[in-house]
Amino acid sequence: MQNLTEGRWEEIRRNVALRFLSVGAWSYAVAYVFLAYLSLPWVRPVMAFTVAWPAFFEVFYFLFLGSVLAGSIYALLPVAREMGWPNSSALTWHFWCTTLGTATTASCLLLAGSFQGLALNDAGVPVSTLASYLRPFLSVVIFAQSFWLVGQIAFTSVLIASLLRLFPTAAPMAVFRNPTMIRPVSVGHLHG
Amino acid sequence: MKPTRALALALGALLLTWVAQAAVGYWQVGRLEPVLNEETNLTVPPVPSGLAHTGARVFAAQGCLECHSLSIRGPKDSADLTRGWGQRRSVARDYLFRDPAMLGTARIGSDLSNIGARMPEGEKLMQHLYDPRLLKKTSTCPTHPWLFAKMAAGPRAEPDALKVSPDGWHQLIPSYQAKALVAYLQSLNANYALPEAPLK
Numbered sequence: 001m002q003n004l005t006e007g008r009w010e011e012i013r014r015n016v017a018l019r020f021l022s023v024g025a026w027s028y029a030v031a032y033v034f035l036a037y038l039s040l041p042w043v044r045p046v047m048a049f050t051v052a053w054p055a056f057f058e059v060f061y062f063l064f065l066g067s068v069l070a071g072s073i074y075a076l077l078p079v080a081r082e083m084g085w086p087n088s089s090a091l092t093w094h095f096w097c098t099t100l101g102t103a104t105t106a107s108c109l110l111l112a113g114s115f116q117g118l119a120l121n122d123a124g125v126p127v128s129t130l131a132s133y134l135r136p137f138l139s140v141v142i143f144a145q146s147f148w149l150v151g152q153i154a155f156t157s158v159l160i161a162s163l164l165r166l167f168p169t170a171a172p173m174a175v176f177r178n179p180t181m182i183r184p185v186s187v188g189h190l191h192g
Numbered sequence: 193m194k195p196t197r198a199l200a201l202a203l204g205a206l207l208l209t210w211v212a213q214a215a216v217g218y219w220q221v222g223r224l225e226p227v228l229n230e231e232t233n234l235t236v237p238p239v240p241s242g243l244a245h246t247g248a249r250v251f252a253a254q255g256c257l258e259c260h261s262l263s264i265r266g267p268k269d270s271a272d273l274t275r276g277w278g279q280r281r282s283v284a285r286d287y288l289f290r291d292p293a294m295l296g297t298a299r300i301g302s303d304l305s306n307i308g309a310r311m312p313e314g315e316k317l318m319q320h321l322y323d324p325r326l327l328k329k330t331s332t333c334p335t336h337p338w339l340f341a342k343m344a345a346g347p348r349a350e351p352d353a354l355k356v357s358p359d360g361w362h363q364l365i366p367s368y369q370a371k372a373l374v375a376y377l378q379s380l381n382a383n384y385a386l387p388e389a390p391l392k
Contacts, residue, residue, distance in 0.1 A: 045269035049261050049299040123274035127302045131332040
C-alpha cells in the first residue's frame with residue numbers, strides 16, 4: 001500500500017475518485033485487522049453479543065464498500081456518460097461527512113461494545129443498566145449517522161445535477177478545490 | 193502471473209472457502225439427531241408446536257433479536273450461567289427444530305434461551321409484552337401495545353383478557369400474534385441434559 005501511494009499524495013488528495021478509493025483500500029485493511037482482533041480467544045468472549053460487531057460491519061460495508069462504490073462512480077461515470085463533475089464544495093462535503101461520520105460511528109460502537117461486553121461478563125451488573133451504559137455512545141452514533149446522511153445528500157445532489165447537466169462542468173475527473181489556483185482577476189487582464 | 197495460474201488460485205481459494213464453511217460445517221453439525229431422555233422417555237430437544245413456530249416469526253418480526261440473544265455461553269469466560277439464564281450452555285443440537293435457528297446478535301436485554309423455564313406463566317409473559325414496566329420498574333424493554341386489542345370492559349371479563357387494565361375501564365385482549373409469541377417464548381425451555389451439554 002505504501003509503495004502504491006508513495007509520491008502520489010498530492011494527486012490522491014486532489015482527485016475525488018482516488019481519495020475515496022484510497023480510503024476504501026485502507027478501511028479494507030482496518031476492517032480485517034478489526035475482525036482478527038474480535039476473533040482473538042481472549043477478546044471474543046467479551047465482545048460476543050455486543051455492538052462491537054456492528055462496528056466491524058460499519059467499517060466494512062460503509063467505509064470500505066461505500067468508499068469504493070463512491071470512488072468508482074466518480075471515476076467511471078464521466079467515461080460512461082461523457083460528462084464531467086463540477087468543481088463543487090459538495091464533493092468536499094460528501095467526502096468528509098461520510099468518512100468522518102462512519103469512522104465516528106464505528107469508534108463509538110467499538111467503545112460501547114467494550115463496556116457492554118465487560119458489563120455482560122460481570123454477573124453483578126444488572127442487565128437493565130446495560131442500556132444506560134450504551135446511551136451516551138449511541139447518542140453520538142445518531143449524530144455521526146446524521147453527518148453521514150448529510151454527505152450522502154451532498155453526493156446525491158451533485159450526482160443528479162451532473163447527470164442532468166444542470167451546471168457547467170469543470171473537469172472530466174472530479175477534483176477538490178485548490179485554493180492556490182484561485183487568483184484575483186483584474187479588469188486590465190480581461191481587456192487584454 | 194499467468195492468467196491460468198491466477199484462475200487456478202482464485203478457484204482454489206473459492207474451493208477452500210466452501211470446504212471450510214459448508215463441508216466442515218455439515219460434518220460438524222449436519223448429522224445431529226434428537227436424543228432420548230431416559231428420565232422422561234421423550235426425545236430432546238422437544239419439537240415446538242405449530243403456534244410456537246408461528247411465534248418464532250412474530251419474535252423475529254417484532255425485532256426482539258435486536259436486544260435478546262438465544263444462546264447461553266459458559267461456564268468458562270461468561271457470566272451467563274451465573275446470571276441464572278440457564279442450567280447449561282446452548283449447543284447446536286438445541287436448534288434442531290428451530291427453523292430458522294436464531295442466535296441473536298446483541299444483548300441489551302437478557303438471554304431468552306430458557307425463558308420458558310424461567311417465566312412459564314403465560315399471563316406474566318403477556319403483561320411483559322404489553323408493558324414490561326408492569327413487572328419490573330427498571331426494565332428498558334419497549335412496550336408492544338399493538339399486540340393487544342383494547343376493548344371496553346363489560347360486566348364479565350373476556351376469558352383471555354389480561355388481568356391488568358390500562359385504566360380500569362378497558363380490558364386488553366391478546367391478538368393471535370401475541371398468543372403465538374407467548375407460545376414461542378414458553379417453548380424456549382432448555383432444562384434437559386444433552387450428551388454434549390449436561391445440566392450443571
